[in-house]
Amino acid sequence: MLQVSKIFDSLFEGLNPRQKEVITGRFGLDRAGKPQTLAALGSHYGVTRERIRQIEALGLEFLKKKIVVHPACAEVLEKGKKYLKDSGGIAGKEVLLDYIGSFVQGLTDNHLALLLEASGTFHFYPEDKYFKPFYYLDKPSFRIASAFINQWVSFLNGKKEQVLAGSYEDHLEQFLKRKGVPKVQAVNFLSISKRISTNPYNDMGLAEWPEIMPRTIRDRIYLVLKKRDKPFHFRAIARTINEDKLGKRLASAPTVHNELIKDNRFVLVGRGIYALAERGYEPGTAREVIHRILKKQGPLRPREIILAIQKERFFKPNTILVNLQNKSFFERLPDGNYRVREA
Numbered sequence: 001m002l003q004v005s006k007i008f009d010s011l012f013e014g015l016n017p018r019q020k021e022v023i024t025g026r027f028g029l030d031r032a033g034k035p036q037t038l039a040a041l042g043s044h045y046g047v048t049r050e051r052i053r054q055i056e057a058l059g060l061e062f063l064k065k066k067i068v069v070h071p072a073c074a075e076v077l078e079k080g081k082k083y084l085k086d087s088g089g090i091a092g093k094e095v096l097l098d099y100i101g102s103f104v105q106g107l108t109d110n111h112l113a114l115l116l117e118a119s120g121t122f123h124f125y126p127e128d129k130y131f132k133p134f135y136y137l138d139k140p141s142f143r144i145a146s147a148f149i150n151q152w153v154s155f156l157n158g159k160k161e162q163v164l165a166g167s168y169e170d171h172l173e174q175f176l177k178r179k180g181v182p183k184v185q186a187v188n189f190l191s192i193s194k195r196i197s198t199n200p201y202n203d204m205g206l207a208e209w210p211e212i213m214p215r216t217i218r219d220r221i222y223l224v225l226k227k228r229d230k231p232f233h234f235r236a237i238a239r240t241i242n243e244d245k246l247g248k249r250l251a252s253a254p255t256v257h258n259e260l261i262k263d264n265r266f267v268l269v270g271r272g273i274y275a276l277a278e279r280g281y282e283p284g285t286a287r288e289v290i291h292r293i294l295k296k297q298g299p300l301r302p303r304e305i306i307l308a309i310q311k312e313r314f315f316k317p318n319t320i321l322v323n324l325q326n327k328s329f330f331e332r333l334p335d336g337n338y339r340v341r342e343a
Helices: 004-012 017-026 038-045 049-067 071-086 093-101 109-119 139-157 160-179 183-191 217-228 234-243 253-262 286-297 302-310 317-324
Strands: 090-092 123-125 134-136 196-198 204-206 266-270 273-276 330-332 338-340
Touching (some): 071 134, 090 139, 160 204, 217 266, 217 273
Antiparallel strands (some): 196 204
16 A cells, blocks of 8 residues: 655655745645645745745646656556546545545545646545535536536426425436436536535435425424424424434524414414424314314214314313303204304
8 A cells, every 4th residue: 555655755855845844834734734825834934925935836846747757646646537537527525535545545635635736637626605525537527517416406496395205316317317427427426516415314305495404493393393294292393303413503492482383384283282284284272173173074073073173183172072162152953963153
């Protein structure tokens, strides 16, 4: 196995001490591992930023000539280049570093940055709003990957409900067949995009969807209720948000309760128990629910009313029976059934 320390000791032979120090500092090759600015190095050595830039440029020019004829450097760069070609021209930062690290002990992204700066064999794209950090072969490779990601994002935008129902992989397979893109390459392309993400329940989709990346406490409440698919007490919702790591900050039960009250997507179905309105749950007091059910189904016996209500609400039987006795709203028929009292 190659040793990165031996490779760079060999490369730096011939640099004067100041050039070596500046190159080491600029690329973070010391123990701190943090690249330094021209200004910081200039201040350290008591010279201008421009002077540091000149020293760095001369050092890099010297290293470039050595790197292109250095057997170990050539091996690292050519293997990295081939890996990128085989991967469709793109590879995530950690993926490529892990691969090169399998045959170069001690290699870091800072070492590779220096080799690429001096040789230009392939390129590095730093993290930004839309992409995770990655390496790419050339500009055409980047354009192809970027175009594929944009097309996939556009496709997903019209398939949200289906994708969230569990058909992400099926849709991807169909999409790849139409585009003629090998799945290995597609996975590499999508792995560098911040627009595609996975939630703690392993659902994949667009990061902008709150079901994938819930950004507010209401989004997290909604995701918990949707994944559990049953009514939940607000304290259990708060606990689940924290246990499933749906947010960086811990959710408190009082905060969750306040948000549940404010959002009409959530329906109170029992004492402190909430459910999703989209699942067919409707708001209302016990009297209002009884009224709605009797209006919809017609006269029913008390037991039938209790069973109908308990399919959607967590009222105690006695609560329902007490409300049925309200003669201003409900009427008991001779056969024992109850109906809504007509005005």
